[in-house]
Amino acid sequence: MRRIVVIPDTHIPDHHAPAVSALLGFIEATAPDEVVHTGDLMDYPQPSRWTQGTREQFAGSVKADSKRGRRFLGALRERHDGPVTLIGGNHDTRPHAKLLAAAPELAEGEEFHPRTLLDLDAYGVTYVDGFHPIAPGWVATHGHLDIPLSRIAGRTAGNxxxxxxxxxxxxxxxxxxxIPESGGYNGRLTTYWGLEVGHISDIRKANYLKSGAANWQMGFGLLYVDGTHVTPHAVRMSSDGRFAVEGRVWAPTGIRI
Structure with missing residues (x-):
């Protein structure tokens, strides 16, 4: 049986360090067959609408933040030698998208594309735009491309x-x-599953949350693949980064990025 670890939004450098540490330790110890990051590996707040007209817009930290992202990929690659896929998220593509919008004549190259900023080829990471066929009958995507959002956990993916x-x-x-969605007739049902994999970012650093809180949950995803049969799991992570899988509790390991 194959196992696929699905890493959610990390928003480096605003990641939740203990949770990232615990997840890297889990990957090292359990040797999954594949790792897929569903996007927003990076945060890149400088080109965002939240920083326009503020001092943060001119922080000039895109390259420094990218270096932190490469450190994460290096730490992951030290612990996993199988396939790694990154699906481009709306935060990952902010620098390149901003350049395309503001100065398209300068955007013909890929200097500010995630592939280049994160040196994905050097780490053997496959970059995907849109949808990635992750397992038989399953696709993985970031979720920002023409998918209506719901405030109910799992409902966006279910829809x-x-x-x-x-x-x-x-x-x-x-x-x-x-969340499953089933339909059919005369007892002949087809069920489609939607899995939202949470996040492992530090909510305290999300300054745009005026109340300091949001309907967010930390966690990640696991897919168990046996031929064409796929069993999805949503793994909850505690505020200290701990989580339980298959009867074992996993805790932060001290890995830093």
């Missing part, structure tokens, strides 16, 4: 699964949930 008529695993919402 996408019903609409696309395939099982969907996604990030973007920062919510952790697993």
């Amino acid at each position: 996408a699964a019903a609409r696309l008529r395939t099982n969907v695993v996604m990030g973007h919402t920062h919510r952790l949930g697993l």
Whole structure:
């Protein structure tokens, strides 16, 4: 049976360090067959609408933040030698998108594309735009491309699964949930599953949350693949980064990025 670890929004450098440490330790110890990051590996706040007209817009830290992202990829690669896929999220593509919008004549190259900023080829990471066929009957996506959002955890992915008529695993919402959608007639049912894999970012650093809180849940996803049979799991992480999988509790290991 194959196992696929699905990493959600990390928003480096605003990641939740203990949770990232625990997850890297889990990957090292359990040797999954594949690791897929559903996007927003990076935060890149400088080109965002939240920083326009503020001092942060001119912080000039895109390159420094990218270096932290490469440190994460290096730490992951030290612990996992199998396939790694990154699906481009709306935060990952902020620098390149901003350049395309403001100065398209300077954007013909890929200097500010995630592939270049994060040196993905050097780390053997496959970059995907849009949808990635992650397992038989399943696609993975970030979730920002024409998918209506719901505040109910899992419902965004569940609606996408019903609409696309395939099982969907996604990030973007920062919510952790697993919802099935079934339909058919005369007892002949087809069920599509939607899995939202939460986030492992530090909510305290999300300055745009005026109340300092949000309907977000920390966690990640696991897919168990036995031929064409796929079993999805949403793994909850505690505020200290701990989580339980298959009867074992995993804790932060001290790995720093």
